[in-house]
Amino acid sequence: xxxxxxxxxxxxxxxxxxxxxxxxxxxxxxxxxxxxxxxxxxxxxxxxxxxxxxxxxxxxxxxxxxxxxxxxxxxxxxxxxxxxxxxxxxxxxxxxxxxxxxxxxxxxxxxxxxxxxxxxxxxxxxxxxxxxxxxxxxxxxxxxxxxxxxxxxxxxxxxxxxxxxxxxxxxxxxxxxxxxxxxxxxxxxxxxxxxxxxxxxxxxxxxxxxxxxxxxxxxxxxxxxxxxxxxxxxxxxxxxxxxxxxxxxxxxxxxxxxxxxxxxxxxxxxxxxxxxxxxxxxxxxxxxxxxxxxxxxxxxxxxxxxxxxxxxxxxxxxxxxxxxxxxxxxxxxxxxxxxxxxxxxxxxxxxxxxxxxxxxxxxxxxxxxxxxxxxxxx
Amino acid sequence: xxxxxxxxxxxxxxxxxxxxxxxxxxxxxxxxxxxxxxxxxxxxxxxxxxxxxxxxxxxxxxxxxxxxxxxxxxxxxxxxxxxxxxxxxxxxxxxxxxxxxxxxxxxxxxxxxxxxxxxxxxxxxxxxxxxxxxxxxxxxxxxxxxxxxxxxxxxxxxxxxxxxxxxxxxxxxxxxxxxxxxxxxxxxxxxxxxxxxxxxxxxxxxxxxxxxxxxxxxxxxxxxxxxxxxxxxxxxxxxxxxxxxxxxxxxxxxxxxxxxxxxxxxxxxxxxxxxxxxxxxxxxxxxxx
Amino acid sequence: xxxxxxxxxxxxxxxxxxxxxxxxxxxxxxxxxxxxxxxxxxxxxxxxxxxxxxxxxxxxxxxxxxxxxxxxxxxxxxxxxxxxxxxxxxxxxxxxxxxxxxxxxxxxxxxxxxxxxxxxxxxxxxxxxxxxxxxxxxxxxxxxxxxxxxxxxxxxxxxxxxxxxxxxxxxxxxxxxxxxxxxxxxxxxxxxxxxxxxxxxxxxxxxxxxxxxxxxxxxxxxxxxxxxxxxxxxxxxxxxxxxxxxxxxx
Numbered sequence: 001x002x003x004x005x006x007x008x009x010x011x012x013x014x015x016x017x018x019x020x021x022x023x024x025x026x027x028x029x030x031x032x033x034x035x036x037x038x039x040x041x042x043x044x045x046x047x048x049x050x051x052x053x054x055x056x057x058x059x060x061x062x063x064x065x066x067x068x069x070x071x072x073x074x075x076x077x078x079x080x081x082x083x084x085x086x087x088x089x090x091x092x093x094x095x096x097x098x099x100x101x102x103x104x105x106x107x108x109x110x111x112x113x114x115x116x117x118x119x120x121x122x123x124x125x126x127x128x129x130x131x132x133x134x135x136x137x138x139x140x141x142x143x144x145x146x147x148x149x150x151x152x153x154x155x156x157x158x159x160x161x162x163x164x165x166x167x168x169x170x171x172x173x174x175x176x177x178x179x180x181x182x183x184x185x186x187x188x189x190x191x192x193x194x195x196x197x198x199x200x201x202x203x204x205x206x207x208x209x210x211x212x213x214x215x216x217x218x219x220x221x222x223x224x225x226x227x228x229x230x231x232x233x234x235x236x237x238x239x240x241x242x243x244x245x246x247x248x249x250x251x252x253x254x255x256x257x258x259x260x261x262x263x264x265x266x267x268x269x270x271x272x273x274x275x276x277x278x279x280x281x282x283x284x285x286x287x288x289x290x291x292x293x294x295x296x297x298x299x300x301x302x303x304x305x306x307x308x309x310x311x312x313x314x315x316x317x318x319x320x321x322x323x324x325x326x327x328x329x330x331x332x333x334x335x336x337x338x339x340x341x342x343x344x345x346x347x348x349x350x351x352x353x354x355x356x357x358x359x360x361x362x363x364x365x366x367x368x369x370x371x372x373x374x375x376x377x378x
Numbered sequence: 379x380x381x382x383x384x385x386x387x388x389x390x391x392x393x394x395x396x397x398x399x400x401x402x403x404x405x406x407x408x409x410x411x412x413x414x415x416x417x418x419x420x421x422x423x424x425x426x427x428x429x430x431x432x433x434x435x436x437x438x439x440x441x442x443x444x445x446x447x448x449x450x451x452x453x454x455x456x457x458x459x460x461x462x463x464x465x466x467x468x469x470x471x472x473x474x475x476x477x478x479x480x481x482x483x484x485x486x487x488x489x490x491x492x493x494x495x496x497x498x499x500x501x502x503x504x505x506x507x508x509x510x511x512x513x514x515x516x517x518x519x520x521x522x523x524x525x526x527x528x529x530x531x532x533x534x535x536x537x538x539x540x541x542x543x544x545x546x547x548x549x550x551x552x553x554x555x556x557x558x559x560x561x562x563x564x565x566x567x568x569x570x571x572x573x574x575x576x577x578x579x580x581x582x583x584x585x586x587x588x589x590x591x592x593x594x595x596x597x598x599x600x601x602x603x604x605x606x607x608x609x610x611x612x613x614x615x616x617x618x619x620x621x622x623x624x625x626x627x628x629x630x631x632x633x634x635x636x637x638x639x640x641x642x643x644x645x646x647x648x649x650x651x652x653x654x655x656x657x658x659x660x661x662x663x664x665x666x667x
Numbered sequence: 668x669x670x671x672x673x674x675x676x677x678x679x680x681x682x683x684x685x686x687x688x689x690x691x692x693x694x695x696x697x698x699x700x701x702x703x704x705x706x707x708x709x710x711x712x713x714x715x716x717x718x719x720x721x722x723x724x725x726x727x728x729x730x731x732x733x734x735x736x737x738x739x740x741x742x743x744x745x746x747x748x749x750x751x752x753x754x755x756x757x758x759x760x761x762x763x764x765x766x767x768x769x770x771x772x773x774x775x776x777x778x779x780x781x782x783x784x785x786x787x788x789x790x791x792x793x794x795x796x797x798x799x800x801x802x803x804x805x806x807x808x809x810x811x812x813x814x815x816x817x818x819x820x821x822x823x824x825x826x827x828x829x830x831x832x833x834x835x836x837x838x839x840x841x842x843x844x845x846x847x848x849x850x851x852x853x854x855x856x857x858x859x860x861x862x863x864x865x866x867x868x869x870x871x872x873x874x875x876x877x878x879x880x881x882x883x884x885x886x887x888x889x890x891x892x893x894x895x896x897x898x899x900x901x902x903x904x905x906x907x908x909x910x911x912x913x914x915x916x917x
Contacts, residue, residue, distance in 0.1 A: 067470055147654045152413060152469055156608070157653055160646045163601075167646075171639040224768065224789070225780035227761070231769045234758040241718055242772040242829055243744035252777050282597075286477065293474065325489055332481035339475045340464045 016354065021218055021301055025211040029204075038198040043315060045206045045271045047308045052210050052264035054291040054307035055300050059217050060257035061289075062297035063226065064250060065233030067155045070162030071288050074133035074258035076280030078265025080169075080182070081132060083275030084116060085125030089186035102184070107174035116175075122188070126266070133262030134255045141251035148247075150236065159285070166280045181276030188270055197273045206267050210304075213260045217300050220256065229253050287311075290335050296347025306345060383513045385630060391519045393626025394526040395585055397619060399599045400606035401526075401533055402577035404618040407607055409550055409570050412462060413473045416480035417603060418596025420575045423450050424582030425591045426487060429496045439501050439583065446583045447576040454575020458568045480596070488593045500587035522584060527619075529577065534615050536573075546570055605649050670729075671696040671863055672717070672833060677726030679712055679887075686712040687723070688887035694833075699859040701874045702867045704884035705907065710867045711753060713884070714835045717865075718750040719743040730833065745775060749831030753838050753867075755818040759811035763802050763821060766810050767793045770825035792828060799854075800824035815842045823854070834858065836866045840873055852876045883907075 028048065035041055057071045087101045099120075100112055118124045140161055144154055169176045177183070188195040195202045220226050232239050232246055239246050269275045278284060288307070295306015310331065317323040342348060403417045427446045431437040457479055465472045504518040537543040548556040549563050557563055582596075589595070602625075610621030625645065632641035670693035679687040687709045694700050702710050715721045717728060719740040728735040735743055758766050771789050774780060797803045800820040805813065810821060819839065826834055836855075840848045848870065855864060855877050868874050874881060875895050883890045883898060885907045891898055898904055 067473075143654060149654055149657070152473065153653050153657060155470065155473060156413075156604070157650050160650050164643045164646050164650075167639050167643045171637070171643075219783055220781075223781050223783055224786070225777055227765055228769060228780060231758045231761060231765075234760045235756060237740075238752075238756045238758070239769070240740040241744050241750050242770055242825075243741050243775040244772060245741050245775065245777075248777050289474065290478075325485060329482055329485035329489065332478050332485060336461060336475055336478035336482070339471050339478060340461065343468075343471065 017299075017301065018218065021214055024301060024305070025207075025214065028207050028210065031207075032200050032203055041200070041203050042198045042271060045203045046268070047311050047315070048206050048210050049264050049267045049271060050288075050291070050311050051304035051307040052213055052267070053261055054288050054295065054303040055214060055217060056257045056260035056264065057288050057292045058295075058297050058300055058303035059220070059260070060254055061292060062299065062303070063221055063233065064229045064253040064257075065236075066250060066254055066257075067151075067158075067289075068254070068257070069155045069159035069289065070285055071158075071257075071261055072280050072282075072285035073158075073162035073165055074137060074261035075265040075268070075284070076162075076165070076275075076277070077133045077136065078129040078262030079269040079275040079279045080176075080265075081119070081125050081129035081262075082188070082266040082269040083182040083185060084119040085122050086185035086188060086269070087182050088116070088120050089122070090184060101177075101182070103177045103180070103182075104174060109174050113175050122190075129266040130259045130262045133265070134259040137258030138251055138255040141254040142247075145247040145250040145254075159282070162280060162285060163282065166277055166282075169280065170277050177275075179277065181274055181278075183274040185269070185273055195270055197271055202270055206271065209263060209267055213263060214300060214304065217256075217260065221300070225249065225252070290331070292345075293335060293338055294345055296345030296350075298344055299347035299351075302345055302347025302350075306347075380512055383511050386627070387510065387513060387515050389627030389630035390523060390623065391515075391626070392630050393623035394519075394523040395581075395588075396602055396606050396626050397526040397530065397622035398522070398581035398584060399578065400603040400610075400618055400622055401530060401615075402574035402581070403600075403603045404607045404610070404615060405533065405537075405577070406571055406574035408614070409546055410567055411469060412571075413469075413476065413604075414571075414574070415473055415477035415600060416457070416483065417476075417574075417578055418598070418600030419480040419483040420450055420454065420578035420596075421582035421585075421599050422487065422591075422593065422596035423453065423483065424579030425498065425586040425595065426491060426496070426582075427579065428583040428586050429498050429591050430491075432498060439498060439587065443580060443583060447580050450579025450582075451572040451576030453579075455568050455572035457575075458571035462571065463564065463567075480600075484593045484596070491593075493593055495590040495592050497590055498583075498586035518587065525584060529580070530615065530619055533577070537615065542566075542569065605645060608649055608653060669696075670694065671698075671731060672865075673729045674713070674717070675727045675729070677713075677716065677723045677728065679709075679716060679721060680724040685887050687716065689726070690884075690888050692882060692889060694863060694865060696863055697860045699855060699864045699866065699877055699879055701878035701881045702865055702884060703869070703871075703874060703881060704890070707886075708884040709887040710884055711837055712887075714750060714837055714865070714867060717743075717833075718748055718835055720750075741775070744772070744829075744831070747832035748835065749826050749829045749833070750835045751822050751826050751837055751839060753841070755815070755822050757810045757818055757821050757825065760809060762807050763797070763810055763813070764793055764806040766821060767796050767824060767828050770828035772829055796824045796828050799827065816844065816847055819843060820847075823851070827854075827858070831862070833863045833865070836864060836868075838867055838869065840868065840870050848873055 031044060032041060035044070053071065053075050056074075057068060060066045060068050060071070088099060090101075100109060104112075118128070140158070144157055149157065170178050173179065187197075193201050195205055221230075228239065228244055229249055229252075232244075232249055236246055265279065268279065291307035291310050292303045293306075294310055295304065296302030314324070314327060314331075317327045338345060344351075399417075399421055402420070403414060406412055406414050406417070424446050427449055428439055428442050431442045431445070432439070457476075461475055461479060462472060465475055500518055504521050505516075507514045507516045508520070509515075535543075537546065545556070545561045546566050548559070548561055549566050553563050581599075606618060606622045606625055609625060610617030610619070629641050629645055632644055636644075672692075672694040674690055674692040677687055677690045678685060690709070690713065692713070702713065704710050712721070716723055717730075717735075719735070719738060719742075722737070730743075730746060730748065733746060735746065738746070758769065761769070768785070768789055771792050793806070794803075797806055800823060802813075802817060802821060802824065805817070810818065813821060819842065823836075823839060826836070839855075840851050843851065852873055855866065858864060859877075866874075866877070878895060880892060881895055881898050882892045883901075883904050890907060891901045891904045893901075
């Protein structure tokens, strides 16, 4: 029998964060029961996907300290993967000998390019939508972190990489649909279910993926690897002297974040029914940063809710052009204020309040016996 | 031969515009380590001020240059004072804050002056072309080249031959020590940022007759200016000049051989590789041990 | 006795300035070596070199038979070398407990650290270490809230957690009270033997209490080496560092 104190620090009780996550996921799953409007359901699904995207950035930025200004690149890669396979599934597309997508025919392309071939398999596309962003991120991460590029330069490189990809996609319009993207897609069919963008099936698909990604990311942050990543964020060079290969950890976090963004991208194509270069664009990438900052970059849930909140308000206001312009101005000001004075975002506010409440109600001897605990004064 | 000269002159022209925009950014980034994503908006402000002065008061471009410089510089000073001064130890956050400020400026302009394209008239006296080695080139572009070099020279003199410049260099080297000698770092930063902003405003006014003026015009310029500064080496004015013209020639040539898009992509990739392998740029004046 | 750590003719040059000038140093296994010398002698540079923070311009370093030249910092750490820094370097945003947990680096690979939850061994180690350094009450506090002395102790605790064979301590008692310094001396004496320690220090009382052999550095090289009594008596050392009063008057 242990004679030492049973320190609550070590007891495996569910943390407040996990409880909050489960509550939010439960609410998300219940929404279709309360909301009977297909159009609105599609909109909510859209915001959930953007929330996933913001959450993926918080993993990279808030936890690992890697400010990825090109997070949309992973998102876009995932969305294009899904779009390519769904495009190849459309029946009226067969205007050319090998089932060429219409935009290729319009551009006088005679043969399906090599990189389109594997997307004839839906299964491949689904795996690719996660694996390709992760692989690209791992490669970019290897390039940067093995070279000990840090901080601001990482931000610049990630942004530049995304812009390059964006430029190439827009330029090679005969193979990629260019400026207009890939439109007129078939519906995804999995396990006999057809996922109509405005149907419940799509909503539940998004909700389930979001829950899985959120719980997966949360689990990652609770492992020792997650702890080491945060130590790296805190003091990168010091971590090396304990024997950890910092570059390897950074690459791992970076790639994981990209994988989640890729998954979100695939879902976005299903929800929006098209893929476009704007999904790989500077505008979106920087918006993700804003959502993350507002919600709280160091909080997975905060980033998710921040995105839903900001994108949601923006969506509601987009009905009126005048409102939208003013909103963008207000948003810009709010963002600057948050960067200056609330670096941990709204989630930071919440956790500060929570800590305050806990202090007030802390009773020294509750559930604890042992040496030295009675004198703790928080 | 003709084509070569044409190419060369085009490259010079692009380079001089890049230099105009990049000098201000180079000062700010080199001196303060601040990545000013609002720099493009300062350029835009300069252009809009030129348009406004022309439309409202009938002032010609050349006369407006001084008030434009002062106005945008004042603006820059305000931003340094009320935004950046809070972010002394948070370099990553200055990117975000300046980007946010840029967004606000863009929106504010859109809401007040409207989002349509505006036009600034080229000064009458410079609107002809002239003949150089058998190739036609606009007088205005020559003017831009001259102005960019003059501004560079003025900035260099300011940095290296004046007391203010010396104080700035002291603060860059070692802020606490400079402060202990009575140098007011906050004031120096404010003046520096204002100067950089003012230069950007000038650049905006000067390029406005060449293209149209719109709220989004700044974004393209800030990316280009960044490439110049990173390539040329932080804290090196000479490097900025060299890299502005190198990049100008390079993008001219690539655009000629390929197309604009590919040119941009290649230059970006080159910058990425450069940052990775030689982050201090080509002309680093200081290599830390 | 075979040298455990061996620096052979090591030179470190910063743009012409020789921080270390043809330095040769040997430390035996289980020793507690103290490294002293006036400011600018190169003591911290020597530690930086051993743990891989800087690379030498000339010369070679060997540890336990293996050559360390050109190895990355984490490889050197995995070879069994730990470093405590002059300015206490802990992870300020993490809790004290988490700091100690990170320092338990027996399995440094990414994949081995991906299993969910805490390791039992880690938990027990953290509890023990917290008691050792007197931070049991602060386990859940962010390290940023600790006092300077407590931060020093945390880092020392982290070094013990790391369980390195060779521990480099850079001015561990800076900012400590007399009582804390005594406690640190006790701890080091306990660590000696199982671990090899190199301690850079200015506090002569502390050095005398713990050191077997003292190495005196001056201007980037070794000036003298031996037990405290020999060092005290050495006229060159006196001239360079101690002044006319000797160790006993410091």
